[in-house]
Amino acid sequence: MQLKADREEGVQLTPFLEKVGFPLTKKPIEVLQINLGKRCNLACTHCHVEAGPQRTEELSAELCDQLIEIIRRFEQIQTVDLTGGAPEMLYGFKPLVEAARGEGKEVIVRSNLTIYFEPGYEDIPEYCRDQGVRIVASLPCYLEDNVDKMRGHGVYDASIRALQRLNALGYGSNPDLILDLVYNPQLPSGEKFSLPPAQAKLEKDYREFFVGHFGIKFNHLLTITNLPIGRTKLHLQRRHLYESYLHFLEANYNGDTVEPLMCRSQLSIDYLGNVYDCDFNQMEGLRSRSPRGMVTVEMLLTKGSLDVIEEVRTAAYCYGCTAGCGSSCGGALV
Ligand code: SF4
Ligand code: SF4
Secondary structure, three states: OHHHHHHHOOOOOOOHHHHHOOOOEOOOOOEEEEEOEOEOOOOOOOOOOOOEOOOOOEOOHHHHHHHHHHHHHOOOOOEEEEEOOOHHHOOOHHHHHHHHHHOOOEEEEEEOOHHHHOOOOOOHHHHHHHHOOEEEEEOOOOOHHHHHHHHOOOHHHHHHHHHHHHHHOOOOOOOOOOEEEEEOOOOOOOOOOOOOOOHHHHHHHHHHHHHHHHOOOOOEEEEOOOOOOHHHHHHHHHOOOHHHHHHHHHHOEOHHHOOOOHHHOEEEEOOOOEEEOOHHHHHHOOOOEEOOEEOEHHHHHHHOOOOOOOEOOOOHHHHHOOEOOOOEOOEOOO
16 A cells, blocks of 8 residues: 555655655554644745645534544643634634633644634634633744745734734743744756755754744744645645755655654644544544544544554655654654
């Protein structure tokens, strides 16, 4: 299956699992990542979800109830990680936050920050503060031009205002109100590819810049590699860079990143209730399998277990998670 997945990309790479050298077994599930849908107020060039304002896909009321049941039933879930689209504007956002916080679980909201200025969502920062939600905010560069090029005109300015507002509420200084920023490299326009710089060093640069220029405080900077899927894949294909980028990622393979790969201890759920090993597999339609067939939220509830998957499903783009210092929704891996 692995050979098939890599060949389907039409690229001659070492199959990912052959490179790893052993099956990528699942560990006990600790993180439930829920992708609430594809609607977003932005339409960024690097978006692997291909989200945007015109997208209509989102969670149903029935699935939201099932997810709340899972959150309440399984103590082993430490973290509920909400993403999208812009999760704040999608059905189920507040009920899921409240159910998870009610059970004492960490809740992460992956926010684009600009949503706070859209009509109807102005209360979100105060809501997140009151619920004690951890905010993970995309800000792919600390320079205005680069951010606006990737995310749209005016996004940098709105993001700065949003961060200042979060700081005023205690985010970044109160130990219970964590504010993390996410960096990912600019998309390449030629054969000169790069991985994210060392996370600790870049965090220091971000901190100096944001404190110095805007008085903004944050907790951690998370560096994430651009995986060649979604709009990033289209960008690379249009410039005939797709194959060479995959080779670049393979050439930078680092075996030390395999043990902590996020897909080994999380479930990623889509707005239809299908289960995947990670958000990237979700976007590529590579569903998780158990010995009893494809995994769904309904199956987890029926079986009374989250640990029904034996092995992670992989593809050529997995080389993006194992290149250099590694990459995950929680930043660098080693
Ligand atoms: S990258 Fe994030 S903010 Fe940008 S379009 Fe995609 S979901 Fe929206
Ligand atoms: S893309 Fe990354 S997180 Fe997803 S299955 Fe592959 S290695 Fe794991």
